[in-house]
Amino acid sequence: MVRNEPDELARKITETAQALFHERGIENVSMHQIAKSAGIGQGTLYRRFPSKSKLCLCLMESKFERFMREAESGLLAAREEPVVRRLSALMTKVIELVYEDMEWVMAVIAAERLEVAKTNLFELPPFLFLSDQVRRLLEEAADGGESVPLEPDFAAVVIASIPRADLLLHLRDRGYSSEQIADRFCRTFIDPLFGKMQP
Structure with missing residues (x-):
């Protein structure tokens, strides 16, 4: 169960980012907005995606x-x-x-x-x-x-x-x-x- 946590986190981040990108365009979405929408801290996001x-x-x-x-x-x-x-x-x-x-x-x-x-x-x-x-x-x-x-x-x-x-x-x-x-x-x-x- 623990081993799947990184995969679940990555899935949550990518799904959130994809939704925001489609809605606003890639250039108009910041990493801060992705983290906030995904309900995670920016540090957590940047550790997974630099x-x-x-x-x-x-x-x-x-x-x-x-x-x-x-x-x-x-x-x-x-x-x-x-x-x-x-x-x-x-x-x-x-x-x-x-x-x-x-x-x-x-x-x-x-x-x-x-x-x-x-x-x-x-x-x-x-x-x-x-x-x-x-x-x-x-x-x-x-x-x-x-x-x-x-x-x-x-x-x-x-x-x-x-x-x-x-x-x-x-x-x-x-x-x-x-x-x-x-x-x-x-x-x-x-x-x-x-x-x-x-x-």
């Missing part, structure tokens, strides 16, 4: 875990499709996910810039998962002669790092929808990798 960005990351974990399961099952179901289609579908799903949860991701990025959160975004599970999936697909394409000559590991890191929330926010402000961004991303960064092989 910053609002860490709390946002925790809240996004369940969404990302669901995305991971769906992405893996989708890639498995489409394993007979050409790699370019599977890679384009994967990156389209990523862009849609980030676009949908832009405010949440931006809260983490903003905290990074303010040095509130010390986590390297390139070492977080979402990026590691995505870059690994992209690398596997590019290796398959290279081995099967489907792609132009490339270095899968380098290309995977670059491709996985492009659809950041701050970039998508900028593009959204310029009038692009998630569908338009995904379409142009694939045509610009993926399709050329599967062009006609040079002699």
Whole structure:
């Protein structure tokens, strides 16, 4: 029973924070307000979540875990499709996910810039998962002669790092929808990798 107390506390905090974020917006909710609404002291809140960005990351974990399961099952179901289609579908799903949860991701990025959160975004599970999936697909394409000559590991890191929330926010402000961004991303960064092989 005692061992479950931290989990119950974390659940109470995250449920309270999520309700407040949806009601007021992430930027308009302070850690003090979260603690007060959850009926706990600020010290208790900060011991569990050192910053609002860490709390946002925790809240996004369940969404990302669901995305991971769906992405893996989708890639498995489409394993007979050409790699370019599977890679384009994967990156389209990523862009849609980030676009949908832009405010949440931006809260983490903003905290990074303010040095509130010390986590390297390139070492977080979402990026590691995505870059690994992209690398596997590019290796398959290279081995099967489907792609132009490339270095899968380098290309995977670059491709996985492009659809950041701050970039998508900028593009959204310029009038692009998630569908338009995904379409142009694939045509610009993926399709050329599967062009006609040079002699």
